[in-house]
Amino acid sequence: MSDRVAIVGVAQTRFSPKRADANVAELAYEVIEKVLNDTGLSIEKDIDNTISCSHDIWDGQTISNIGITDVAGGHLRTEEKMAMDGSTAAYYGAVGILSGEYECTLLLAHTKMSQTNRHIVNNDAFEPIYSRQLGLDFTSAGALQARRFMHAHGLSREDFARVVMKNLGNAMANPLACRFGYYGLDDVLSAPMEADPLTAMDAAPDVDGAVAMIVASESKAKKITDTPVWIQGLGSCYDDYFLGDRDLAECMALEKAAAQAYKMAGISNPVKDLDLIELSDEFSYQELLWLEGLGVCKPGEGARLTESGFTSREGELPVNPSGGVLSGVPANVMGLNRVAEAALQLMGKAGERQVKDAKRAVAQGHTGFCGQHQCVIVLGNQ
Amino acid sequence: MENKFVQAPFEVDQHITAHSNYFAGKMGSKFYVALRDSKEILGVRCKTCSKVLWPPRETCGRCFSLLTEDDLVKIGPGGSVVSFTRVHYSEPIHPDVDAPLVYAVIQLDGADSGMTHLIGGVDPEQIEIGMRVTPVFIENRNGNILDIVYFKPE
Ligand SMILES: [Zn+2]
Numbered sequence: 001m002s003d004r005v006a007i008v009g010v011a012q013t014r015f016s017p018k019r020a021d022a023n024v025a026e027l028a029y030e031v032i033e034k035v036l037n038d039t040g041l042s043i044e045k046d047i048d049n050t051i052s053c054s055h056d057i058w059d060g061q062t063i064s065n066i067g068i069t070d071v072a073g074g075h076l077r078t079e080e081k082m083a084m085d086g087s088t089a090a091y092y093g094a095v096g097i098l099s100g101e102y103e104c105t106l107l108l109a110h111t112k113m114s115q116t117n118r119h120i121v122n123n124d125a126f127e128p129i130y131s132r133q134l135g136l137d138f139t140s141a142g143a144l145q146a147r148r149f150m151h152a153h154g155l156s157r158e159d160f161a162r163v164v165m166k167n168l169g170n171a172m173a174n175p176l177a178c179r180f181g182y183y184g185l186d187d188v189l190s191a192p193m194e195a196d197p198l199t200a201m202d203a204a205p206d207v208d209g210a211v212a213m214i215v216a217s218e219s220k221a222k223k224i225t226d227t228p229v230w231i232q233g234l235g236s237c238y239d240d241y242f243l244g245d246r247d248l249a250e251c252m253a254l255e256k257a258a259a260q261a262y263k264m265a266g267i268s269n270p271v272k273d274l275d276l277i278e279l280s281d282e283f284s285y286q287e288l289l290w291l292e293g294l295g296v297c298k299p300g301e302g303a304r305l306t307e308s309g310f311t312s313r314e315g316e317l318p319v320n321p322s323g324g325v326l327s328g329v330p331a332n333v334m335g336l337n338r339v340a341e342a343a344l345q346l347m348g349k350a351g352e353r354q355v356k357d358a359k360r361a362v363a364q365g366h367t368g369f370c371g372q373h374q375c376v377i378v379l380g381n382q
Numbered sequence: 383m384e385n386k387f388v389q390a391p392f393e394v395d396q397h398i399t400a401h402s403n404y405f406a407g408k409m410g411s412k413f414y415v416a417l418r419d420s421k422e423i424l425g426v427r428c429k430t431c432s433k434v435l436w437p438p439r440e441t442c443g444r445c446f447s448l449l450t451e452d453d454l455v456k457i458g459p460g461g462s463v464v465s466f467t468r469v470h471y472s473e474p475i476h477p478d479v480d481a482p483l484v485y486a487v488i489q490l491d492g493a494d495s496g497m498t499h500l501i502g503g504v505d506p507e508q509i510e511i512g513m514r515v516t517p518v519f520i521e522n523r524n525g526n527i528l529d530i531v532y533f534k535p536e
Binding site (some may be wrong): 020021057060120128130131132133135136143144146151192193195196240242248 | 398402406437468471476485486499526527
């Protein structure tokens with residue numbers, strides 16, 4: 001049994017609106033080849049397990065990982081797929097190594113959102129008996145959560161817009177980002193309204209891309225790299241499925257997932273103990289809500305932290321120094337991209353977006369509409 | 383002989399369609415028959431949690447109690463808006479109603495969980511949280527969630 005698990009390598013594509021030149025397997029191969037080259041590992045000799053994350057409808061076939069088996073080292077070996085968010089691939093990859101069953105696991109997440117219509121795909125996440133016929137999708141459901149969250153704490157569209165401004169500004173330093181720039185409040189507020197209170201700028205854009213990562217047992221990791229990033233805490237939790245079953249202004253599932261991960265990592269005060277956070281801001285309001293769930297602030301206080309610069313890249317606790325999901329990361333890939341960005345920071349390899357002296361970080365991913373499933377991973381370089 | 387040319391990326395055009403008949407479950411069947419035949423809305427009471435849930439289900443997710451048809455109760459038809467949004471894009475998945483499409487979570491009277499549905503029959507700019515609404519039923523009901531056309535102000 002391995003005592004510790006480390007991330008030993010990360011590779012990511014640039015995220016762009018349409019990668020017409022690569023199909024999903026070719027996109028996956030790009031990042032797998034790169035992470036193997038970077039770590040000097042062989043897929044035949046070193047990788048003993050592969051966990052991928054993709055989406056059946058976006059890829060166009062059920063058990064969508066069958067489409068990437070060959071490039072992911074799954075041929076005549078073990079390979080499993082996680083549905084919907086790449087952070088859970090990291091979760092189960094780490095669990096597999098902690099169990100002693102595996103020593104070195106390849107993680108992969110890939111999606112070409114350009115291949116089909118996001119709202120129609122996400123409408124299929126709504127069960128067919130009571131919800132799907134209404135035509136709901138993740139944006140309209142997210143807007144219901146955003147309005148309830150505003151109502152609970154007297155928040156405004158400006159509070160959400162400041163998250164967009166911060167993250168797209170951060171994305172200026174991220175060469176992989178698709179959407180970036182220094183925007184003013186009016187730019188965000190006057191963007192085309194999608195489902196109020198959310199404009200097109202409050203929602204992550206459709207992009208294509210892939211992320212690969214290798215995790216290894218402690219003894220193996222130390223042979224591979226001088227900059228291992230240790231997975232120190234893991235947490236995962238589901239909330240109620242039906243929107244009307246939960247208080248949309250709260251995120252109990254994230255609180256529980258964070259509590260598990262923090263306990264495992266020995267974190268008692270996240271603001272003091274963490275140096276940065278990468279969270280899945282699929283919509284602007286989510287950054288403020290997830291900050292509460294991660295124990296960074298009291299309910300309703302995330303807006304103030306954003307406005308004061310507390311969560312800026314130079315602030316006391318940088319949140320999404322990469323630009324986050326709002327800068328353009330595909331569905332399914334966004335959680336693994338969060339883990340990858342946090343790991344790059346702790347390796348000191350985040351380039352222009354590097355946070356100084358980062359030693360400990362948390363990555364958060366979620367699945368389903370309004371963040372029904374939550375996954376929290378604590379990482380450290382000590 | 384060299385004959386180099388660049389092949390433009392080729393995309394295969396597809397359309398996935400499947401006509402489906404999904405079993406609504408024992409509780410769902412009761413719900414839809416009551417909706418279709420009597421314009422009644424049913425929820426289910428979990429005695430252990432003292433909560434009335436919509437949609438009616440056979441297991442309480444909180445306490446894992448088995449719920450039965452004896453636990454079905456009439457809820458609504460009136461209720462109040464918990465949250466809402468006006469949707470400004472249109473997709474083929476949307477019901478055939480005038481834009482903007484307005485979704486809401488509605489807490490029906492006598493229920494402890496909300497129903498997600500549409501709001502209509504009102505200037506979309508006048509909708510607010512806490513507003514009282516009541517369902518408008520379609521004339522020829524065939525047992526689906528759109529037997530309620532939308533909820534309108536009381
Ligand atoms: Zn119960």
